[in-house]
Amino acid sequence: MGQIRIAPEVIEIIAGLAATEVRGIAGMSGGVAGGIAELLGRRNLGKGVKVEVGEKQCAVDLSVVTEFGSKIPEVAAEVQNNVKRAIENMTGLEVVEVNVHVLGVAFKQEEKEEEPPTPTHRVR
Template sequence: MSIDNLEFDVTEMGQIRIAPEVIEIIAGLAATEVRGIAGMSGSVAGGIAELLGRKNLGKGVKVEVGEKQCAVDLSVVMEFGIKIQEVAHEVQTNVKRAIENMTGLEVVEVNVHVLGVTFKTEEKEEEAVTHRLR
């Protein structure tokens, strides 16, 4: 691990540091861009923060950062009816590409943990109820 658990690079002008939370956000956004991902699954604290209006963009993401490499664990919820293996592979590819392009770190692994499946009919029913209440 690097100093203060931050990624850094030294240039002639000084140091460049990337906090692990930044990498978590990049990974979370890259994962949710993939079709078939319904969302990220996080901790109870993250869910409470969202209820209070503070969206946690690193929700469901854990990273280990070294000086030149990182590893990512993602906890996701997928849509019912998709091919889980194909979507998970696409998530791995998209997350790896996004982190490497944006930070210059080498991503040595992206582990995808599927913790749930959502059904679109339930979402539509919940939206209909919400709209009726307004």
């Protein structure tokens, strides 16, 4: 009938979304180029993901930032399982490797209570 080929970018997006679904992941780290693209308003769904795709198999490398206080080995293992499951279910490719590189830890910013604005009288 023909061949079905899945672009590496598609697998990058699947892997990136599956990784960010895991509790304890603050985001993906795409390096300097990814940060510049985000500043320009372009959201790259495959940011921090590199894939190698064959005809029946693929390997994935993820660069992530974890949340402060999370157990990094547990979060990384859950990312590996979630990414492997998502790619295999959606593409039919066998995932032979999911390498998780933790490049940083994000601290939660404390929410500051806003003080009600003081009324200013422009006219007396």
